Every structure is written in C-alpha cells, then in structure tokens.
Amino acid sequence: MKLALLIRRSSNQYGVPKLHRFSSVPDIKLHLNKAAKLNNLKHATQIHSQIVTTNQTSLGNINSLLVVYAKCGSIKHAVLLFDTNPRASTSVVTWTTLITQLSHFNKPFQALTSFNLMRTTGIYPNQFTFSAILPACAHPSLLSQGQQIHALLHKHAFHTDTFVATALLHMYAECGSMSFAENVFDQMPHRNLVSWNSMIVGFVKNKMYGRAIGCFREVHSLDPDQVSFSSVLSACAGLVELGFGKQAHGSIVKRGLVGLFYVKNSLVDMYCKCGLFEDATKLFCDGGDRDVVTWNVMIMGCVHSQNFEQACTFFQDMIREGVKPDEASYSSLLHASASIAALAQGTLIHCHVLKTGHMKNACVSSSLVTMYGKCGSLFDAYGVFGETKDFNVVCWTAMITVFHQHGCANEAIELFEEMLKEGIVPEYITFVSVLSACSHTGKVDDGFKYFNSMAEVHKIEPGLEHYACMVDLLGRVGRLEEAWRFIKLMPIEPDSSVWGAFLGACGKHGNVEMGREVAERLFELEPDNPGNYVLLANIYTRHGMLEEADEVRRLMGINGVRKETGCSWIDVKNRSFVFNVNDRSHSRTQEIYEMLKKLKELMKRRGYVAETQFATNSVEGSEEQSLWCHSEKLALAFGLLVLPPGSPVRIKKNLRTCGDCHTVMKFASEIYQREIIVRDINRFHRFINGSCSCRDYW
Numbered sequence: 001m002k003l004a005l006l007i008r009r010s011s012n013q014y015g016v017p018k019l020h021r022f023s024s025v026p027d028i029k030l031h032l033n034k035a036a037k038l039n040n041l042k043h044a045t046q047i048h049s050q051i052v053t054t055n056q057t058s059l060g061n062i063n064s065l066l067v068v069y070a071k072c073g074s075i076k077h078a079v080l081l082f083d084t085n086p087r088a089s090t091s092v093v094t095w096t097t098l099i100t101q102l103s104h105f106n107k108p109f110q111a112l113t114s115f116n117l118m119r120t121t122g123i124y125p126n127q128f129t130f131s132a133i134l135p136a137c138a139h140p141s142l143l144s145q146g147q148q149i150h151a152l153l154h155k156h157a158f159h160t161d162t163f164v165a166t167a168l169l170h171m172y173a174e175c176g177s178m179s180f181a182e183n184v185f186d187q188m189p190h191r192n193l194v195s196w197n198s199m200i201v202g203f204v205k206n207k208m209y210g211r212a213i214g215c216f217r218e219v220h221s222l223d224p225d226q227v228s229f230s231s232v233l234s235a236c237a238g239l240v241e242l243g244f245g246k247q248a249h250g251s252i253v254k255r256g257l258v259g260l261f262y263v264k265n266s267l268v269d270m271y272c273k274c275g276l277f278e279d280a281t282k283l284f285c286d287g288g289d290r291d292v293v294t295w296n297v298m299i300m301g302c303v304h305s306q307n308f309e310q311a312c313t314f315f316q317d318m319i320r321e322g323v324k325p326d327e328a329s330y331s332s333l334l335h336a337s338a339s340i341a342a343l344a345q346g347t348l349i350h351c352h353v354l355k356t357g358h359m360k361n362a363c364v365s366s367s368l369v370t371m372y373g374k375c376g377s378l379f380d381a382y383g384v385f386g387e388t389k390d391f392n393v394v395c396w397t398a399m400i401t402v403f404h405q406h407g408c409a410n411e412a413i414e415l416f417e418e419m420l421k422e423g424i425v426p427e428y429i430t431f432v433s434v435l436s437a438c439s440h441t442g443k444v445d446d447g448f449k450y451f452n453s454m455a456e457v458h459k460i461e462p463g464l465e466h467y468a469c470m471v472d473l474l475g476r477v478g479r480l481e482e483a484w485r486f487i488k489l490m491p492i493e494p495d496s497s498v499w500g501a502f503l504g505a506c507g508k509h510g511n512v513e514m515g516r517e518v519a520e521r522l523f524e525l526e527p528d529n530p531g532n533y534v535l536l537a538n539i540y541t542r543h544g545m546l547e548e549a550d551e552v553r554r555l556m557g558i559n560g561v562r563k564e565t566g567c568s569w570i571d572v573k574n575r576s577f578v579f580n581v582n583d584r585s586h587s588r589t590q591e592i593y594e595m596l597k598k599l600k601e602l603m604k605r606r607g608y609v610a611e612t613q614f615a616t617n618s619v620e621g622s623e624e625q626s627l628w629c630h631s632e633k634l635a636l637a638f639g640l641l642v643l644p645p646g647s648p649v650r651i652k653k654n655l656r657t658c659g660d661c662h663t664v665m666k667f668a669s670e671i672y673q674r675e676i677i678v679r680d681i682n683r684f685h686r687f688i689n690g691s692c693s694c695r696d697y698w
C-alpha cells in the first residue's frame with residue numbers, strides 16, 4: 001500500500017480537519033516543529049502526506065520528520081518513512097538519525113542491523129553515527145557487539161574523538177565492564193567534564209563507590225556540575241560515607257547548586273541511607289521546590305530506615321500537595337506495606353493504582369504481587385498477576401516467589417517453565433526462587449537441571465544463595481554425604497547461609513557428627529547468631545545427649561549471645577496486636593489462656609504430645625507449660641477469640657517458629673476449620689485442615 005494513502009486514511013479516520021497546503025519549505029519546518037512540540041502523531045502524519053503530495057521529499061525534510069515521528073512516540077512510522085524513501089539510504093545523516101532513534105527506543109538489534117546495512121551500502125559512519133550506535137550496545141548481553149563497534153572505531157580513527165570516546169566508555173560502564181571503560185578513559189587524549197562524569201556515573205552504577213569518590217576528587221579542578229555532585233552523593237550513600245557526603249554538601253551550598261531538584265534529591269537520599277533520617281527530613285522540608293522524585297526519595301528513605309508508617313504519611317501529604325504519585329512512589333509504598341504485612345493499607349494503595357491507571361506498569365504490578373504475597377494473600381497476588389498485561393521478568397519472578405513462599409512449589413516450577421516458553425530471560429533472583437521451590441518438593445533432578453542451566457544456558461554464575469538452595473535440597477531428602485561433597489566442590493567460599501542450610505538438614509535427619517562439625521564452623525562465621533546454638537542444642541537433646549546440649553547453651557552464654565525473645569503480631573480490624581513470650585499484658589489475657597487450655601485438651605484427645613525438647617530455659621517438669629506460653633500460640637488464641645468464624649488467622653513472628661507451635665497450628669487449623677498463616681523469619685506456613693504448606697520442613 002502506498003504510504004501517503006495509508007497516512008491519509010489514518011488521519012481521516014481520526015476526523016482531523018485538513019490542513020492548508022504548504023507552499024514553501026519554511027512553512028513545513030514550522031509545522032514539523034509544532035508537531036514535535038505537541039507530540040501530535042496525527043499532525044505529523046498529515047504533514048507527511050503533504051510532503052509526499054507536494055513532492056517536497058528533500059533529505060532535510062525526511063530527517064526532520066523522522067525525529068518528529070520519534071518524538072511523537074512512533075518508531076514504527078519513523079522506520080516506515082525511512083524504508084519507503086529510496087533517497088534516505090543515501091545519506092549518512094539520515095542513517096544516523098534512524099539509528100539514534102532506534103537506540104532511543106531500546107531496539108538494539110534493529111539499530112545494529114541498520115548500522116551494518118548502512119556499511120554494506122558503502123556509506124562510512126561518522127563520529128555522530130558511532131555516538132548513536134554505541135548506546136544501543138549499552139547492555140551486558142550486548143558487550144561483544146559493543147567491542148566490535150570499538151574495533152571499527154579504531155579502523156575509522158574516531159577513538160581519539162572526545163565525544164565518541166565518552167560514548168564508548170559509557171557503553172562499557174553500562175555493560176558492567178569498568179576495566180574496559182577505564183582503558184578507554186586512560187587513552188583519551190582530551191577529556192572534558194562529561195567524560196569524567198561518565199566515569200563517576202559508571203563506577204556508581206557498578207557499585208564501585210570508592211572509585212567513584214576517587215574520580216570525583218580528581219574532577220574537582222574541572223569545576224564539577226550537578227551530575228558530578230549527585231553521582232558522588234549516590235556513592236556516599238552506597239558506602240554509608242557520611243563524612244565525604246557532608247563535605248560534598250558544603251561544596252554544593254557554596255556553588256549554589258542546592259536548589260536543583262537533581263542535587264537536592266541526591267542529598268536527601270544520601271542522608272537517608274547514611275541513617276540521618278532527621279537531617280534528610282529537615283532538608284526535605286526546608287522550603288524549595290519538590291518534585292515527584294523528591295517525594296519518592298523521601299518515601300523510599302522512610303522505607304529504608306523502616307519508618308513504614310511515616311512513609312504512608314508522606315504519601316498522603318504528597319497527594320494533598322497536588323503532586324501526582326508515579327510508578328516509583330507506588331512501588332516504594334507497596335514495599336512498605338509488604339514489610340509490615342499491612343494488608344489493609346496495601347489494598348488501599350491497590351485502589352489508588354487502579355484509579356490512576358498505573359496498573360499497566362510492570363514495576364507497580366510486580367510490587368502489588370509481592371505485597372499481596374507477603375501479606376499472606378496468595379489469591380489476590382495471583383489475581384493481580386493474571387490482570388497484568390505487560391509482563392517482564394520481574395513480574396514473573398515476583399509471582400514465582402509468592403508461589404514458593406506459600407508452599408505451592410509445583411505451581412512455582414510450572415510458572416517458571418511457562419515463563420521460559422514465553423521467551424523471557426530469567427534473572428539471578430528468579431533462580432533463587434525456582435531452586436527453593438525444587439528444594440521444597442524434594443525434586444533433586446529438577447533442581448540440578450535448573451542449577452546447571454544457570455551457567456550453561458543463561459550465563460548466570462550461581463551465587464551463594466543458589467548453592468544454599470542446593471544444599472537445602474540435598475539435605476531435605478537426606479542425602480547428607482552428597483550435600484557435604486557438594487559444598488566441598490563449591491568454587492566460591494561457602495558462607496553461613498550454605499552451612500546454615502546444612503546444619504538444618506543435620507538437625508532434621510539427626511546426624512550428630514556432621515551437625516557438630518558444621519555448627520563449629522558456623523560459630524566461627526557468625527558467633528552472634530543464636531539460631532545455630534539452638535539448632536545444635538536441639539540435635540543433642542533429641543539424641544538424649546543432655547550434657548552436650550547444656551554445654552552448647554553454656555558456650556552461648558560465654559560468647560554473650562542472647563536469644564532474641566519471641567514476639568508475634570496479629571492484625572485484627574486494621575489494628576496490630578503484639579504478643580511476647582509469656583505475655584499477660586493484654587486486657588483479655590484470662591480468656592486467651594483459657595482458650596489455649598481448651599485447645600490443648602481437644603488436641604490431646606486427638607493424640608497430641610507436647611514436644612518438650614523445644615522448651616528451652618525452663619525448669620524441669622514445667623516444660624510443657626512453658627511451651628504453651630510461646631508468643632505465636634497467644635496470638636493464635638486471641639485470633640480465634642476475636643476473628644469472625646471462618647476468616648483466616650494471619651500471624652507474624654520475629655523468629656523461626658518452633659516445632660511444637662507448628663504442630664499446634666496444624667491441629668488448630670483442623671479443629672476450628674480455619675486457615676492459619678504464620679509468617680516467620682524464614683518462610684510462610686499456611687495451615688489448612690491439619691497440614692502445613694511447608695511439608696514440615698523449615
């Protein structure tokens with residue numbers, strides 16, 4: 001179909017009135033500028049058809065129209081324009097314009113294809129073409145393509161051009177290859193502030209904060225600008241380097257840059273991340289303009305310093321001031337709700353998101369999935385996931401993680417397979433959830449299949465989390481020897497997460513010898529973690545080695561480790577109720593303990609025997625009694641008393657739940673026909689009809 005015809009038809013379809021005929025070239029330029037400013041695609045297509053019908057297809061007009069189409073957000077129109085104009089492919093300027101726009105629109109492969117096509121037609125790239133194609137390769141997976149361009153650059157002798165070399169080092173930095181970037185930087189005959197800033201930004205991006213600060217110190221003679229300052233502040237935030245951050249703040253004030261959004265936002269962020277939350281708030285409230293990013297930084301700062309309620313207050317203030325929240329605001333806020341497992345608040349934000357039409361954003365919908373998951377509502381999480389239109393790997397990973405956390409390991413693995421079929425490339429963190437799910441189901445073969453595919457297929461080096469999952473998997477099915485060999489063969493030094501998984505397995509399968517050896521390593525690695533001492537003591541106790549168990553507890557005392565006291569929360573009608581071990585402070589204490597007594601009797605009739613090995617720190621003979629004062633049991637009893645029949649009981653706990661409480665929850669879910677969800681420090685336990693989603697392994 002003729003393009004002009006197509007365009008005319010599409011413009012008529014919108015019912016746009018016909019423009020008057022353009023008589024001269026400046027007229028067309030004027031209209032093109034107007035269309036670009038207004039982002040008006042209809043207008044642009046009209047001008048296009050006029051250009052065609054009045055036969056004014058000069059290269060200058062085509063180039064301008066290309067940019068206008070891109071500015072109006074339609075790369076398709078731009079490509080179509082290029083393809084239908086034979087003259088377009090004769091000019092390096094037009095090629096460069098096309099490549100620039102393809103890069104902009106994140107179409108790296110199309111940009112590279114165009115670049116190669118241009119060269120085969122015998123047109124030499126100039127410095128602008130190189131500066132256009134380099135950003136297209138700015139992704140770790142495109143490093144080799146970037147290197148090829150680098151080689152070409154040398155061939156055409158553009159590598160000494162400051163403009164091109166800066167684009168080149170920026171490309172390497174984005175690919176995560178800072179050593180290549182440094183090489184380019186070192187060989188540059190001339191450097192300007194932009195080149196220095198690119199280095200600083202690159203170091204920050206690659207989390208090499210110390211190097212970023214070093215680079216900034218050198219740039220000081222060149223009169224750093226807002227980009228230099230805001231990047232170095234991010235480096236200070238990353239390193240929690242308050243001293244240098246304050247110095248930078250001083251220079252910023254001296255230079256009068258503090259009023260710039262960009263700089264102020266970085267300052268607020270730096271103070272938040274360095275733990276000076278009050279200074280950040282002061283800076284934030286100290287007059288001056290605030291844009292949505294400033295608000296987001298502040299909200300994120302609250303989340304970071306665990307002031308979750310404050311985060312919500314800021315959100316409301318923001319709306320009151322008439323600032324429209326964006327994707328980042330919603331994501332941080334949902335993160336806050338997830339952290340405190342505040343389902344009611346999270347649901348409220350969901351409504352906001354729906355009203356403001358941010359549901360389409362992948363980042364927001366994945367945050368929603370995570371929020372519902374962490375608040376214990378698998379149903380709602382899946383609902384959001386099902387409604388998401390624009391999936392990316394983060395959404396898939398979020399849903400896979402939620403499935404796994406809720407004990408639906410098979411669903412997690414199925415979803416992962418589906419994701420692969422859709423051609424989505426998994427990430428590092430995706431594999432953590434998938435391998436955990438495999439561990440959950442005890443699928444050793446599947447686990448190893450996915451584990452091996454990480455490096456072989458997806459070029460992701462397995463990290464400590466993945467090794468810990470594999471150890472957990474082998475340990476769970478009782479293949480302790482194999483797990484031990486697996487650890488010994490690890491190419492990286494195993495950390496406490498790997499050994500911790502192994503110790504858990506030794507505990508579960510009652511292997512005293514291995515347990516002792518591993519626990520000793522753990523005592524060295526993390527002498528302050530009470531969990532390891534408790535686990536080893538439990539292993540001894542189970543084998544009747546009471547003296548050894550006491551010895552471990554003594555060691556715990558010598559090392560000054562105190563067991564954190566258990567603490568559980570339960571939400572009733574938007575209010576959080578906290579219970580400590582042995583808590584008798586609640587106004588309905590009497591009823592709570594009576595409820596527990598009744599529950600115990602009902603359970604005993606069904607064969608419950610107290611697992612007294614979990615009763616630590618108690619006088620002999622009163623173990624059973626002390627077990628029944630655990631915080632999650634108190635929260636459960638309260639929930640059973642006050643929540644309407646049939647509604648689920650959601651409990652959060654600051655430590656791992658103990659074996660006895662776990663058993664009690666199982667019984668209670670059957671006796672009272674209630675769904676009970678306990679989120680402990682490690683995972684979710686979802687008790688339905690007498691069994692738990694963790695399959696009794698945690």
Ligand SMILES: [Zn+2]
Pocket residue numbers: 614627630657658659660661662
């Ligand atoms: Zn307990």
Ligand SMILES: [Zn+2]
Pocket residue numbers: 662684685686692693694695696697698
């Ligand atoms: Zn469980």
